[in-house]
Amino acid sequence: MISTDPLLQHLLERAMVARMATISRSGRPHVNPNYFVVDESRLWLGTTTGTLAARNVAVNPAVQLLFEIEQGSNDSRLVRLTGTAAIRTEPDLLKEYKRRDARKYFRSLPGLLMSLKHLHRLFLTSKYLSTNDPTSRHCVIEVEPTRIEVLV
Numbered sequence: 001m002i003s004t005d006p007l008l009q010h011l012l013e014r015a016m017v018a019r020m021a022t023i024s025r026s027g028r029p030h031v032n033p034n035y036f037v038v039d040e041s042r043l044w045l046g047t048t049t050g051t052l053a054a055r056n057v058a059v060n061p062a063v064q065l066l067f068e069i070e071q072g073s074n075d076s077r078l079v080r081l082t083g084t085a086a087i088r089t090e091p092d093l094l095k096e097y098k099r100r101d102a103r104k105y106f107r108s109l110p111g112l113l114m115s116l117k118h119l120h121r122l123f124l125t126s127k128y129l130s131t132n133d134p135t136s137r138h139c140v141i142e143v144e145p146t147r148i149e150v151l152v
Contacts, residue, residue, distance in 0.1 A: 002038055002145060011079050011150065012038055015067035016105075018045060020141070022056035022063055022085075030056055034141070036065075037100040043143045044097050049087060050136025057085045057141055065143065077152055083145040089137060097140045 002012075018036040023029055032053045034045040043065070047054050057063065067079040088094075 002041060002043065002148075008079065008148060008150060011069060011077060012067060014069045014075070015079065016070045017068070018043070019066045019068075020045060020053060020063055020143075021065070022053055023060045024052075024056050025059045035101060035105060037097060037104055039100075041144070043081065043083075043145070044088075044093075044100075045141040045143070046097055046101055047139060047141060048136045049089070049139045054087055054139060054141060058087055061085045063141075063143055077150060080149045080151055081143070081145050082147040083143045085141050085143045088140045088142045093140060093142075094138055 002008075016035070017033045019031055019033050021029055021031045030052055032051075034047060034053070036043055036045045038044075045053075049055075061084045063083060063085045065081045065083075067081070069075040069077060
């Protein structure tokens with residue numbers, strides 16, 4: 001469960017990208033940046049089922065995420081979250097993720113500024129999310145935390 005600790009909530013609200021580490025079937029590590037949103041008990045990262053991150057989670061649900069504060073350059077605190085991930089494709093959950101994602105990244109000033117700052121990466125992101133696999137579809141990687149640390 002995501003803590004109700006005010007400091008943790010404050011840090012997660014100010015972090016805009018989660019760097020998620022996964023492990024492949026062969027044991028090879030992979031780190032990938034993702035947009036994310038937080039609900040009361042879990043963290044959701046948007047992607048597609050054909051991405052390496054989603055394929056890795058499908059075979060090994062152990063993940064670790066690192067959140068860096070991007071709003072306010074003099075704040076060097078990090079949040080490290082260890083947890084168990086699952087691929088979710090239910091239409092209602094995807095709709096809720098997209099609603100929260102739009103509110104965080106396009107309907108808030110910090111999110112909009114970050115999105116505009118990284119506009120040049122939009123092509124790379126869309127290329128990463130599109131695969132040659134015709135069965136790939138939008139999904140949410142849902143992470144249930146088992147440990148959360150604030151690193152100073």
